[in-house]
Amino acid sequence: MDYPAFRQSLSRSTPPDALDRALQGLWWDAKGDWQRAHECAQEQDDRRGAWVHAYLHRKEGDAANAGYWYRRTGGAAPELSLPEEWEAIVRALLAEAESA
Numbered sequence: 001m002d003y004p005a006f007r008q009s010l011s012r013s014t015p016p017d018a019l020d021r022a023l024q025g026l027w028w029d030a031k032g033d034w035q036r037a038h039e040c041a042q043e044q045d046d047r048r049g050a051w052v053h054a055y056l057h058r059k060e061g062d063a064a065n066a067g068y069w070y071r072r073t074g075g076a077a078p079e080l081s082l083p084e085e086w087e088a089i090v091r092a093l094l095a096e097a098e099s100a
Helices: 003-009 021-030 033-045 048-058 063-073 081-098
Strands: none
Touching: 003 021, 003 048, 003 081, 021 033, 021 048, 033 048, 048 063, 048 081
C-alpha cells in the first residue's frame, strides 16, 4: 500500500487488513480515536509500535512518556508539527513494509 491509498482508506469504517498494528494505530488516530490508536501501538512491541506510541503520547501532551517511547526507537522527538510527523511516520512505515 502506498501513501495515497492509505489516505483514501480513511473513508472506510475499519482499517485495511493488510496493515500491521502500528499502521492501524495511525489509521485510528487519523479517524480521531486516540484510545484505539494507542491500543494498536501497545500491541506491536517493536520499533514500529514504539514510534507510533511515542507520537501518540506527544500528541496527548505527555512529553515524558513520549520521550521514553522515542528513546525506545533510538531517536528523539522530531521538530515537526504533529500532522507532519504523522505523515512522516505513515510514509516511513509503508516504505518499510514494501521493502520487507
